Structure formats: C-alpha cells, structure tokens
Amino acid sequence: MAPPRSTSARRRPAGDTSRRPAGTSRSRGLEALSERYDAEGADRVERPGPPAGTRQWARASDNGRNYQAGRDQHVSETRNYWGPGSGPAPQATASLPPDRPLTGRKERTDALLDALAPDGAGTTVVTGLPGVGKTVLALHAAHRAVERGRFPGGTLYVHLRGYDPAGAVGPEQALESLLRALGVRDGDLPPTVEEQAALYRSELNRRAGAHGAVLIVADDASSPGQLRHLVPAHPAHRLLVTSRDALTAPDFRARLVPLDELDAESAAALITTALAEVSPDDPRAEEDPGALERVADYCGRLPLALTIAAALLTDDPGLPIATLADDLANIRTRLKRLQHEDGDGRSLAVETAFDLSYQRLGPRNARLFRLLSLNPGPDLSTEAAAVLSDREERETRTGLATLARAGLLNEQPPRSGRWRAHDLIRLYAAELPEEGEKEALERLLTYYTTTCDAADDHLRALPGQPVPELFADRAAALTWLDAERANLTAMVPHAAAGHSRMVLLLAESLSVYLVQRRHFHDALTVNEYALTATRELEDRRSEANTLNSLGIALRRVRRYDDAIHAHTQAAGIYRELENRHGEASSLNNLGIALAEARRLDDAIHAHTRAADIHRELGNRHGEANALNNLGIALQKVQRYEDAIHAHDRTIAIFDEFDDRYGGASALNNLGIALRKVRRYDDAIHTHTQAADIYRELEDRHGEAGSLNNLGIALRKVRRYDDAIHTHTRAIAIFEEFDDLYSKGLAERALDATLLEREKDRERRGWRRWFRWGRGRGPEA
Structure with a gap:
C-alpha cells in the first residue's frame, strides 16, 4: 500500500487501536467538534486530548490511517471521516422543490x-x-x-x-x-x-x-x-x-x-392555465366560459379538485368542458369523479385527501363530523351542533374547535359561534355511515321549528302582547332569523319527506319574516313545499293559510295572475270553513294583487269587503290594514281625498295599538296622496316621519321607499339639493337589496330632479337677463 500523502499527528493512549476510546459515545466525539476548515478544504477535527502514552496515530488522506507504535509505523485502510472521496461533505442548502404557477393568492x-x-x-x-x-x-x-x-x-x-x-x-x-x-x-x-x-x-x-x-x-x-x-x-x-x-x-x-378556497375568477383561471401549459392552442376554456365556471363551482374552488378537473381535461383533449360539468353536477358521484390516475399508477383524489384528515379524529369528534352533514344549510351554530350531537354546548364547541384545527371546518367569522365546512367536505361527510341519523335530524328539525316559532311571535305581536322569553325583543328575534335563514329555508325541502307536520309549522313561522325581509323567492319555495304537506295531511285550514302566504310571495315576484288565483282559493276555503278572520285576510291580500294587475274596481271592492268583515268582528287592527290598502287603490283611480280619509283612519287605529310598523306604512301612503293634492309641506312631514320610523325598526327597504317619496315632494317645492341627496340615499339602499326595479324608479326620480334643477337655473338666468335689458339691472 502506498504511504499516505499527508498526515495529521495525534496522540492516543498506548494499546488503544480503535477509532474512539471504548465506552465513549459517538455524541461525545461530536460535542468535541469545535473547528472546521473552510469550504475549500477538509474540516479540522479537534478530539479530546489523550493522556500521556507512547502510541500515536495520524489521519491520512483518502482511505488511509497512519499508526505509529514506538519506531514502527503502520498504515491501514479504513473509512475517512469524510466518507468516500476527500473534501467537505456535500450540502443541500438550495433544496426547495420547484416553484409552480400560483393563481389568485x-x-x-x-x-x-x-x-x-x-x-x-x-x-x-x-x-x-x-x-x-x-x-x-x-x-x-x-x-x-x-x-x-x-x-x-x-x-x-x-x-x-x-x-x-x-x-x-x-x-x-x-x-x-x-x-x-x-x-x-x-x-x-x-x-x-x-x-x-x-x-x-x-x-x-x-x-x-x-x-x-x-x-x-x-x-x-x-x-x-x-x-x-x-x-x-x-x-x-x-x-x-x-x-x-x-x-x-x-x-x-x-x-x-x-388559507381558503379560491375566488370564482381565480378558480376558472387555474384550469385555463393548466390547459394552456399542456396545449397552448387548446380552445375549450375560451369557447365555453360558462361551463368552465360551472366546473369551478362544482369543485368548490378547491385547488386540488380544480387540478384534478384540469388533468381530466388534458388527458382527453376531445372532452368538452360542458360534459365534465354535467358529470360533476351529480352530487352523489361528484367525489368519485374528482380523481385522476397517471400512467405510473399514482392516483390523486379529493376523497383520499379528506380520508387522511378524518381518520385522525377520535370517535366522538368523528361522529360529530358525520352528523354535521345533516344540517341542510351552508353553516350552523354551536347550539344547533349541540342539538345534532345530543351533547352539552360547551363540550360541542370543544369538538367543533378540534374539527376546525384539523382543517375540516371554519368558524366564520371568527368568534361568531357559526361553523362552515367546504362544500366537498360536506359531500364527503354525508357519504360516511351514521347509525343515529334519523334521530339527530328530528332533534334538529324540532329545534329549528320551535325557535323559529318563538321568533315569529315577536314579529307578529302588537305592543303590549306577551311574547316568548326565548328572545329579549323583536330585534333579537330578527337577528336570529337573519343568521339562520339559509338553514331554515333549506330545512323545509330537506325534511319534507316524512316530516310533513313539522315542515308545515316551520313554513308558517317563516311567512312573515321572509316577506318583511324581502326574501320572496325563499318564501315561494317554502310555501310550495308547505302546500304539498297540507294536502298530504288533508288539513284544509293550513291549506288556506299556506295559499294566502303563497299568494303574497307570488305577488312580490310580480306573478299577479297566480297570486290572484291563490288568494281566491284561500278565501274560498276560509268561507267554506266559516273562518271569517281568514276570509277577510285573504280578501285584503287579493285586493293588493288585483290593484297590481290594474283591476282597480275589483281591488277596491275586495278591500272594502275585508274592512267591513274586520269591523263586524271587532278586529280593529285588521280593519286598519284593509283601509290602508284601500287608500292605495283609491289613489290609483285618482280619488285622492277619499284616499287621504282612508289613510287618516288607518293611522288613528295603528296609533291605538302603538303599531309603529303599520303606522310607518300608512304615513308613507298618506304622504303620496297629500302630494297629489299639492299639500307638499304636509307630504314632506309625513314622509320624513315614515323614514324615521322605518330606520328605528331597521327596515332598510321601507326607509328607502319613504326617502324616495320624500325626494319627490322636496322637488315640488324646489328644494333640489335636498331632493338629490335624499334620492341618492334611497338608491344606495335599494342597491343593498339588489332591488333593480325600485332602484330604477329612484334613479328616474333623481334624473327628473336634476333636469328640473337645470331648467330652473335657466329660467332664473333668463329673468336676470330680461330685467337687465329693461334697465332694472344693477347698472340702472
């Protein structure tokens, strides 16, 4: 063996031929590492100083080691400190995986x-x-x-x-x-x-x-x-x-x-980018952007699902995006469709990704996760989750927080006590077997129905009437209804099969709220399911109630003929049951629909009959409602003095009951009639009162309607700047409700005010010019 090229002499105790003293751990040797060479040479290793002895050792280059005992020197071949080869150990200090395209982050x-x-x-x-x-x-x-x-x-x-x-x-x-x-x-x-x-x-x-x-x-x-x-x-x-x-x-x-899912635009862009990377000339995304949006929505805008969808499209260049969208539309097979296997047998699947998180849950939290999918709406409260799982609310929140930490839920917004799962995770949870589903769903439906009924009592109650103590006041009831609306309206079709009576009770409790908050399409859906339930139960009284509520929703979406038919049916059933209160209520609603359909004489007749029946029954509040609507119909046939008289009587009765909501409506209607007879100052006063009351009651849409009418009255007395400000406020509120019809009316009123202000300025300019020309100007 050739002698080593370089050595570094060290001493060792005599008789020790090992690399490290016996009993000395490898870590102690590492603890003694204190110096190294720089990156261009081998690191120098300082080892613990040996006791006096006659034997020395030296580390040779490459794989050699040099021993010297007395005058004899021995070289043996062993593994170098650095391993194979000389020089410093290799380092991987630029080891990040490659960057990938990122969209919307x-x-x-x-x-x-x-x-x-x-x-x-x-x-x-x-x-x-x-x-x-x-x-x-x-x-x-x-x-x-x-x-x-x-x-x-x-x-x-x-x-x-x-x-x-x-x-x-x-x-x-x-x-x-x-x-x-x-x-x-x-x-x-x-x-x-x-x-x-x-x-x-x-x-x-x-x-x-x-x-x-x-x-x-x-x-x-x-x-x-x-x-x-x-x-x-x-x-x-x-x-x-x-x-x-x-x-x-x-x-x-x-x-x-x-990190949350992508927004709609970024989700579609992710698929588009993936297609372009594989085939820059792929035209499918541009040819059918609507289908692309559908695919992104069905993927829940989750990047993993979007990536799989893109892979399915790139694997089959002839597959139309619309066909993939149709495949994903089926919620029962959506998760199965969102999986992809490459040529090496490696698979990518959304369901598998969820499995890995679910399997880490303990038994109680796993059951809670499965039960949450029974809630039909997009989110649920801690209280509702406790009802579903039949556990204490504090214990339930702990379980929900565990699911949130596991990435299976989110509390949105934070500290709100409301929990939301991604759409695909909800589908995944719904496919997991759970033995107590039926009982849990019945508990949840009972909870929603009884709580909604208590909230509805606050909305229907007149001042001074006793109401359930579940809510502190009307505002608290509205807050709960606003938070739970999506769950309540979704529960009706979700539980329709097998729970007809509960569905009916829930629909009745929602009818006033949905109309007051202008959720008319929700009201349509809920009452259509409720009507089916009443006929399954052969409950004629409930059928009439539901037809009455359905007619109101139909009128609000401008299906006037259908609304007239529903109210006529309801009035007929009430008459058959000799329920005069119900008949009067239906006639009043029928009159509103007839007036909207421009059948004004029929509308006046229906309202008059409704007011007469309520008066006979001693139902003063019902009489006031009918008189208020009668006044509106009278205005439409230009009987303004009669309308003013009807609205004055209405306001007086509502004041008896301290019904501020009904009073605001009557004041707004009275203001319109006063304006028609040129009593502009009185009109301004009544519209201002109405807007203030609606604002106090947090009825933003009612406030906007009163503001728009106030703006028109202000224009009539040439208070243009005030009118413009008032119309602008009304338009902003209508935008909040996405009420394009009312917004359009307010915008036309604003345009009329702006135009009239310009004409008024021109008229005043001509007057000044004329006076100057006649010698009466400032220079005269």
Whole structure:
C-alpha cells in the first residue's frame, strides 16, 4: 500500500487501536467538534486530548490511517471521516422543490413575505383544509423571498408526511434529514433527538455567522411535536410550515396564515392555465366560459379538485368542458369523479385527501363530523351542533374547535359561534355511515321549528302582547332569523319527506319574516313545499293559510295572475270553513294583487269587503290594514281625498295599538296622496316621519321607499339639493337589496330632479337677463 500523502499527528493512549476510546459515545466525539476548515478544504477535527502514552496515530488522506507504535509505523485502510472521496461533505442548502404557477393568492403571498422578512415571524404555519394549496403557496412565497435575497445562507426543505397512512416523519428523522443537508455525515449523527437538535441549532448558528439567514420549509406537518426541535434558535432564520391543522401549543408559538378556497375568477383561471401549459392552442376554456365556471363551482374552488378537473381535461383533449360539468353536477358521484390516475399508477383524489384528515379524529369528534352533514344549510351554530350531537354546548364547541384545527371546518367569522365546512367536505361527510341519523335530524328539525316559532311571535305581536322569553325583543328575534335563514329555508325541502307536520309549522313561522325581509323567492319555495304537506295531511285550514302566504310571495315576484288565483282559493276555503278572520285576510291580500294587475274596481271592492268583515268582528287592527290598502287603490283611480280619509283612519287605529310598523306604512301612503293634492309641506312631514320610523325598526327597504317619496315632494317645492341627496340615499339602499326595479324608479326620480334643477337655473338666468335689458339691472 502506498504511504499516505499527508498526515495529521495525534496522540492516543498506548494499546488503544480503535477509532474512539471504548465506552465513549459517538455524541461525545461530536460535542468535541469545535473547528472546521473552510469550504475549500477538509474540516479540522479537534478530539479530546489523550493522556500521556507512547502510541500515536495520524489521519491520512483518502482511505488511509497512519499508526505509529514506538519506531514502527503502520498504515491501514479504513473509512475517512469524510466518507468516500476527500473534501467537505456535500450540502443541500438550495433544496426547495420547484416553484409552480400560483393563481389568485397575492394577498396571502404578501402575508407570507411579510412573515419571512427580517423583522417578521420566526415561525409561520400556513393552515387550511386538505387540497387548498398550502404547499404551492408556501413554496411560491419561499422562492420569492429567495429571489429578494433574504436567505443568503440557503434553504432547507423537509417533507414531514404528517397525514401519511404509513406514519408521519418523526422529529429524529426530520433532524437527520436536515443535518445531512447541512453537511453532517451519517457517522457523526448523534444517537438521541436532543443531541441532534443541539447540533442542528449549532450548525444553523454557525451558518448564520458565515453566510446569513436560512429558510427551513417543513411541509405537511400534523403536530407541534414534529416541529419543536426544528425551530431555529438564531433570530435571523425562519421556519415556514404547512399543515391542515392550526398548530399551536404552549411550547410552540407560530404565526398562523389561514388559507381558503379560491375566488370564482381565480378558480376558472387555474384550469385555463393548466390547459394552456399542456396545449397552448387548446380552445375549450375560451369557447365555453360558462361551463368552465360551472366546473369551478362544482369543485368548490378547491385547488386540488380544480387540478384534478384540469388533468381530466388534458388527458382527453376531445372532452368538452360542458360534459365534465354535467358529470360533476351529480352530487352523489361528484367525489368519485374528482380523481385522476397517471400512467405510473399514482392516483390523486379529493376523497383520499379528506380520508387522511378524518381518520385522525377520535370517535366522538368523528361522529360529530358525520352528523354535521345533516344540517341542510351552508353553516350552523354551536347550539344547533349541540342539538345534532345530543351533547352539552360547551363540550360541542370543544369538538367543533378540534374539527376546525384539523382543517375540516371554519368558524366564520371568527368568534361568531357559526361553523362552515367546504362544500366537498360536506359531500364527503354525508357519504360516511351514521347509525343515529334519523334521530339527530328530528332533534334538529324540532329545534329549528320551535325557535323559529318563538321568533315569529315577536314579529307578529302588537305592543303590549306577551311574547316568548326565548328572545329579549323583536330585534333579537330578527337577528336570529337573519343568521339562520339559509338553514331554515333549506330545512323545509330537506325534511319534507316524512316530516310533513313539522315542515308545515316551520313554513308558517317563516311567512312573515321572509316577506318583511324581502326574501320572496325563499318564501315561494317554502310555501310550495308547505302546500304539498297540507294536502298530504288533508288539513284544509293550513291549506288556506299556506295559499294566502303563497299568494303574497307570488305577488312580490310580480306573478299577479297566480297570486290572484291563490288568494281566491284561500278565501274560498276560509268561507267554506266559516273562518271569517281568514276570509277577510285573504280578501285584503287579493285586493293588493288585483290593484297590481290594474283591476282597480275589483281591488277596491275586495278591500272594502275585508274592512267591513274586520269591523263586524271587532278586529280593529285588521280593519286598519284593509283601509290602508284601500287608500292605495283609491289613489290609483285618482280619488285622492277619499284616499287621504282612508289613510287618516288607518293611522288613528295603528296609533291605538302603538303599531309603529303599520303606522310607518300608512304615513308613507298618506304622504303620496297629500302630494297629489299639492299639500307638499304636509307630504314632506309625513314622509320624513315614515323614514324615521322605518330606520328605528331597521327596515332598510321601507326607509328607502319613504326617502324616495320624500325626494319627490322636496322637488315640488324646489328644494333640489335636498331632493338629490335624499334620492341618492334611497338608491344606495335599494342597491343593498339588489332591488333593480325600485332602484330604477329612484334613479328616474333623481334624473327628473336634476333636469328640473337645470331648467330652473335657466329660467332664473333668463329673468336676470330680461330685467337687465329693461334697465332694472344693477347698472340702472
């Protein structure tokens, strides 16, 4: 064997021929590592000083080792400290996976770049539901940060496989991977995780001094335990984590960056970009943008689902996007369709991604997750979830928070007590078997029905009437109804089969609210299902009530002939049942529909009959309602003085009952009649009163109607600026309700005011010119 080319003499105790003294751990040898050569040469290793002895050893280059005992020198072949070859150990400090196209995430990218700035957070966790694009976002932000020169010390990447069925990467495995990337040889890896963590921090500290800040990206973590030892001690370094769980612990503090699904435009753009990458000439996205939007909606705008949809389209260049959209329209097969397998047998599926999170849940939280899908609306309250799961509310919130940390739910908005799952996750949960579904649904339906009935009592009650104590007042009842509207209206068709009586009660409790809040299409749907239920039950009284409510909804969507037919049927059934209160109510509503259809004489007759019946029965409040509507019909045939008389009587009766809502309506109608007979100041006063009352009652649409009428009255007395301001406020409110018809009326009134103001200015200008020409101007 050729002698070594270079040696470095060291002493060892006599008789010791091993590389390390017996009983000395490999970690103790590593603890003694204190110096290294620079990157161009081998690192120098200082080992513990030996006791006096006669034997020396020297480390040779390559695979040689030089021993000397007395005057004899021996060279043996063994593994070099550095492993095969000479020089420093290889390092992987630019190990980020490639950047991928990112769509619609500018705000979140900016948030991550702020966190990765020198004055940002030490540890940041990108969190969100499975398939929402956490890894793509994190890597994109990491590449942008590197491009800006923020991490001259390099980047490290470790995939923690937190949700892998085969098991997550443990902290020791993660540390070993990172230490190797930093240039530590296998032979020098300490045996315990604590010692590995100490060496990891030391190497990062050394690198901070020699090269600068390092970015560590830990992808797909599932617990703080995987991350505690990865947090760098040096303040210059950054740890960027992705996880389905919102990872927090007393000894693990991180900035959380939540990630939601894409907006509609970005979701469609993701598929378009993917198609263009494979085939720039693919025309399908441009040819059928409507179908593309449908696919994006059926994918719930979830990046994983969108990516799979794009892959299905690129695999089959002849597949129309509309055909894929039709396939995904079926909610029963949608999740099965959203899967893709490549030529190597690797599959990508939305359902599989959800499985990995669901399987980590404990039994009680897994059951809670399954039951949540029984709620038909888009979200639910903690109280409703407690009813579904038959658990205490505080315990239920703890379970919901666990599901939220697992990325399967979101509390939206935060601290609201309302929980929402992604559409595809809801479909996934609905497919999971649950033995107690029927009982849970009945509990939920009972809860919604009884609570809605209590809220409805507040809406129907006159001042002084007793109401259930479940709500403090009318405003509290409206707040609950507003929050639960989507659930309540969706529950009616959801529970229609087998729960006819409960569906009927729920529909009756919703009828006033839906009309007052102008949710007319919801009212149509609810009452159509309720009408079917009444006929299944052969309940004629409820059938008449439902026809009456249905007629109101039909009139509000301008289906006047259908509304007239419904109210006529209702009045006939009430008459058959000798229910004169119901008959009078139906006749009053029939008169409104007839007036809208311009059958004004019939409308006046119907309102007059309704008012007479209510008067005979001593129902003063019902009489006031009929008189109010009679006044409107009289105005339409230009019997303004009669209309004023009817509205005055209406206001007097509503004042008896302290019915401010009815009074506001009558004041607004009276103001119109007063304007028609040129009593403009009185009209301005009554419209102002009406708008103020509606504002107090939080009836924004009623307020807008009164403001628009007030603007017209102000124009008549040439208070143009006040009128313009008032019309503008009305238009803004109508926009809130997306009421294009009323908005159009207000805009025409505003245009008329602007035009009249210009004409008035012109007239005054001509007057000034004429006076000047006659010698009466300022120079005369």
